[in-house]
Amino acid sequence: MAAFDYYFSTLSPFAYLAGTRPWEIAARHGAGVTCKPLDILALFARTGGTPPGERHPSRQEYRLIELERQAARLGMPINLKPAHWPANPAPSSYAIIAAQNAGGGNMGQLVQSILRACWAEDKDIAGDAVIRDCLDGAGFDPALADSGLLAGAETYAQNLEDAVKAGVFGSPFWVTAEGARFWGQDRLGDLDAHLAGQAA
Template sequence: MTRISFYFSTLSPFTYLAATRVEEIAARHGVEIIYKPLDIMAMFGRTGGTPPKDRHPSRQEYRLIELERQAKKLGLPLNLKPAFWPTNPAPSSYAIIAAQNAGGGDLGKLHHAFTRAVWAEDKNIAEDDVIRDCLKSAGFDPALADSGLLTGAETYVQNLEDAVSEGVFGAPFYITSDGAKFWGQDRLEDLDLHLAAPAE
């Protein structure tokens, strides 16, 4: 079975704008998704990127223009100045890793719940209550917020190493098992077309 390695950050507004479209694409093609949350700020430092706050003002301005434009196009609510951004993404990432290991819920809904909490609901995804609510809303046991912390931390670090070694430099980033790479929520149509293409 073809797999998609889905690299993302629970802080990423563009991952929020991707919503659950990769899950819809994967279901359509019978493809498995491996969820790989990572520390995007650390990845910027490893791959030549610059955190948003350190970018030239013109780049910062255009980023906000593009976010607003894409959110309107997709019909998603968006707060350009969220109350809790940036915050610590590790706890929410550990919860996703624990949920993926445990099974029984909807991982697409879970990662979107976290990004929506940041970019549309002004919630702090580093707080236990928010993490538990997101887990519950996606059909997972809220107690996963307290389990597998060591495994979560180790996997979180490994996801960054995997990302760097595979050429990932932004989020969301999708890599299929045949090595095709797609960066950004605006490349999901291309991912869909790639998966639909007959094998050569």
């Protein structure tokens, strides 16, 4: 069975723009998806990246231009200056990990609802009520927001190690079972083609 790991930060606007397309692509090819939310700032520190707020003003400005362009192209609402960004990404990441372990709901919907809460709805994704609403809306037990925190923390840390080992350096990032890598929501077409056997 084809499969790929999905590395992302719940703070990432480009992961938000990826939407549920990774799961739609997976469904077309009968592929499994493993969500690996991680600490993006720690990943930058480990792989030579620079946090957005520390980049040259030209780079910061162009990032916003690109986000606005991509969102418009995709027909997705986006707030370029969210009220609660950057929030603590750990609670929402732990909830995603707990939901994936529990099963029974819609993972694509859960991940996207958390990202949308930040980038389109001006909600604090570190807040318990927001996380519970996202879990419930995606068909998961809202109590997962409170359970498995230790296991979630351990997996969250391991996801960072796995990312570095796999050659991941940004969000969103997809790595297939055989090690093919795809960075950025604008490379989802390449992932689709790869899974179809049409690209390297």
